[in-house]
Amino acid sequence: MKVVFQIFLFLFLGVQLSSCNQEPTLQKYFVNHQNDEGYVMVDLPASMFLSFNDELASADQEAIESVKKVSVLAYPLNGTNTANYETEVAILNKILSQEKYKLLMKIGNTTKGMRIAYLGEEKAIDEVVFFGNDGEKGFIVARVLGKKMNVGELMKLVGKLENGDIKLNLKQFEETLESLDEIES
Numbered sequence: 001m002k003v004v005f006q007i008f009l010f011l012f013l014g015v016q017l018s019s020c021n022q023e024p025t026l027q028k029y030f031v032n033h034q035n036d037e038g039y040v041m042v043d044l045p046a047s048m049f050l051s052f053n054d055e056l057a058s059a060d061q062e063a064i065e066s067v068k069k070v071s072v073l074a075y076p077l078n079g080t081n082t083a084n085y086e087t088e089v090a091i092l093n094k095i096l097s098q099e100k101y102k103l104l105m106k107i108g109n110t111t112k113g114m115r116i117a118y119l120g121e122e123k124a125i126d127e128v129v130f131f132g133n134d135g136e137k138g139f140i141v142a143r144v145l146g147k148k149m150n151v152g153e154l155m156k157l158v159g160k161l162e163n164g165d166i167k168l169n170l171k172q173f174e175e176t177l178e179s180l181d182e183i184e185s
Contacts, residue, residue: 024095026129026143030073038081040074046146060160063153067146076138089133092141096131104128104151111135118151125149 034041046067077085095101101117108114112134120126128149133139 023098024091026092026095026141029092029095030071030141030143033073038075038078038084040072040076042072044070044072046070059153060157063150063157066149067144067154069145071143071145072140073142074138074140077136085135085138089139092131092133092139096129101129108133120149123148123150123152125151128154 030041033039046064046069075081075085075088096115096117100119102119102122104116104118106113106115114130114132116128116130118125118128125148126146128144128146128151130142130144131139
């Protein structure tokens with residue numbers, strides 16, 4: 001009986017240790033840097049900036065409702081943090097190069113560029129990641145979190161935003177930015 005217990009304990013510990021993923025993740029990166037000096041972090045629920053429009057087709061409404069939250073982490077350059085900027089961009093590039101992030105688009109070069117990737121399946125995306133960096137200005141990473149988001153439907157929504165068919169509720173967004181400015185002052 002004691003041997004069976006030891007075997008069971010050994011197997012349990014083996015499974016637990018092998019299931020621990022030591023790979024860096026974007027979520028861990030956000031958590032580790034959200035309060036760091038030099039970083040700006042903002043979490044926004046989709047309801048804060050998307051207003052529902054009764055005239056939209058049900059597919060558009062579903063696409064809007066599939067977006068739950070947008071998390072943004074920015075690192076503006078200030079002249080004294082260039083070395084750290086380069087290190088952090090390398091870390092983010094390594095994270096976003098992992099196989100689980102499916103690349104949608106990548107433009108630019110090593111000093112200035114943008115990358116859009118996603119997690120999940122094409123018609124059931126859980127997260128869309130926008131990463132932009134500029135060697136003179138800094139970088140920004142935005143995570144659009146949702147449930148079963150569809151890239152095609154989200155791209156159609158972007159077009160409708162540009163046409164004015166969907167209204168952004170910028171008043172609440174502006175109030176949030178103003179309160180952040182007051183905190184920093």
